Amino acid sequence: MRKQKEDSRIDPRVKRKLSYWYGFLIIFWVLMALAVAQAFIYNSYVGIDHMPLFYVLSMVGFWAIVTLVIISIIFYQKKYYFDKPMKAMSQAAKTVAEGDFSVCIEPYHKPEKYDYIDVMFEDFNKMVEELGSIQTLKNDIVGNVSHEMKTPLSVIQSYATALQKADLSPVYAQDYIDTIVEASKKLDSLITNVLQLNKLENQEIILDIEKLDFSRQLAEAILKHELLIEEKNLKLDIDLEENVFIASNSGMLDIVWNNILSNAIKFTDPNGKITITQTSDAKKVYVQISDTGCGMSQRTLSNLFDKFYQGDPSRASEGNGLGMALVLRVVNLLKGSITVESTLGRGTKMKVELPRG
Numbered sequence: 001m002r003k004q005k006e007d008s009r010i011d012p013r014v015k016r017k018l019s020y021w022y023g024f025l026i027i028f029w030v031l032m033a034l035a036v037a038q039a040f041i042y043n044s045y046v047g048i049d050h051m052p053l054f055y056v057l058s059m060v061g062f063w064a065i066v067t068l069v070i071i072s073i074i075f076y077q078k079k080y081y082f083d084k085p086m087k088a089m090s091q092a093a094k095t096v097a098e099g100d101f102s103v104c105i106e107p108y109h110k111p112e113k114y115d116y117i118d119v120m121f122e123d124f125n126k127m128v129e130e131l132g133s134i135q136t137l138k139n140d141i142v143g144n145v146s147h148e149m150k151t152p153l154s155v156i157q158s159y160a161t162a163l164q165k166a167d168l169s170p171v172y173a174q175d176y177i178d179t180i181v182e183a184s185k186k187l188d189s190l191i192t193n194v195l196q197l198n199k200l201e202n203q204e205i206i207l208d209i210e211k212l213d214f215s216r217q218l219a220e221a222i223l224k225h226e227l228l229i230e231e232k233n234l235k236l237d238i239d240l241e242e243n244v245f246i247a248s249n250s251g252m253l254d255i256v257w258n259n260i261l262s263n264a265i266k267f268t269d270p271n272g273k274i275t276i277t278q279t280s281d282a283k284k285v286y287v288q289i290s291d292t293g294c295g296m297s298q299r300t301l302s303n304l305f306d307k308f309y310q311g312d313p314s315r316a317s318e319g320n321g322l323g324m325a326l327v328l329r330v331v332n333l334l335k336g337s338i339t340v341e342s343t344l345g346r347g348t349k350m351k352v353e354l355p356r357g
């Protein structure tokens with residue numbers, strides 16, 4: 001972190017400054033009034049016959065010196081304990097506002113002698129550090145999204161250009177159209193995922209909670225993947241209960257099942273097996289989805305829920321690395337939990353627990 005350099009110039013926006021002489025006059029008149037009051041009190045008890053002019057003048061001079069000492073102490077204190085730290089703070093805040101998150105204000109005292117200003121500096125530094133990491137994350141996401149969008153877009157562009165050729169054979173044309181449709185589907189899924197994630201992270205979502213037939217909802221989600229399962233000749237073993245009702249949101253549950261299932265299908269080689277079991281008790285429902293696919297390394301497991309993380313670069317084109325990030329956020333939103341066990345080369349088991357209401 002970069003330490004904030006001190007700038008001796010006065011910020012042009014600062015219009016009000018405590019005037020030294022104004023302060024002097026106020027304190028002087030207060031002290032003079034007190035001295036006169038003291039003379040009156042003295043006079044009423046002891047009596048003052050005569051007060052030489054020289055004595056009066058030297059008293060005025062004495063109080064003027066006392067005032068000078070007091071005002072100097074006040075100004076020194078204000079300058080070093082208030083103005084200086086406030087100026088450092090204002091300059092640092094200005095630097096952050098300009099987009100530089102590397103500033104750090106050095107506290108004035110050692111930790112064992114911290115005052116509130118030092119504590120404020122330390123909290124400010126922490127806040128800037130946090131803001132900086134959020135900003136980096138945001139930039140990463142913008143970079144990742146743009147990168148992910150560029151690939152299908154350039155596919156669409158080049159194949160559409162090829163389609164414009166007059167002498168293109170219909171066989172090739174059909175091929176090109178299929179590729180364009182695939183690429184636009186990928187783009188659509190990327191944008192949907194990014195929007196859903198953004199909504200989940202940045203807005204207070206008020207869910208429409210309804211009583212729903214949980215096992216039926218899960219069965220319907222599985223059914224939507226039937227074609228893909230058949231295409232890969234995967235064996236599907238399902239064991240679901242019947243008439244299990246829970247209070248939840250079916251749209252959100254769809255996100256969870258679709259992502260876990262599509263991963264299980266995608267990462268399992270042809271002729272593999274996917275097993276789905278659903279059980280329940282009075283308080284919760286439990287779903288276990290396991291596959292005999294490629295499994296995950298320790299590294300993939302620990303980054304599984306990170307946005308844009310994809311474990312296997314050779315399959316990166318088949319997804320966007322947002323699926324599991326979405327699953328975790330949705331499961332949290334539904335006050336459930338997800339656990340993952342996976343062995344490289346053997347398969348993966350994901351367990352989702354959700355409250356019944």
Ligand SMILES: Nc1ncnc2c1ncn2[C@@H]1O[C@H](COP(=O)(O)OP(=O)(O)O)[C@@H](O)[C@H]1O
Pocket residue numbers: 259263264267291293294295296300304309310311312316318319320321322323324325347348
């Ligand atoms: N069932 C699974 N078997 C093996 N690896 C998986 C499985 N599910 C997820 N992964 C790994 O986790 C990564 C992140 O998953 P996900 O967020 O859904 O992204 P995507 O599917 O778009 O690659 C995947 O790229 C993959 O490496």
Ligand SMILES: [Mg+2]
Pocket residue numbers: 259262263319321323324
């Ligand atoms: Mg996925």
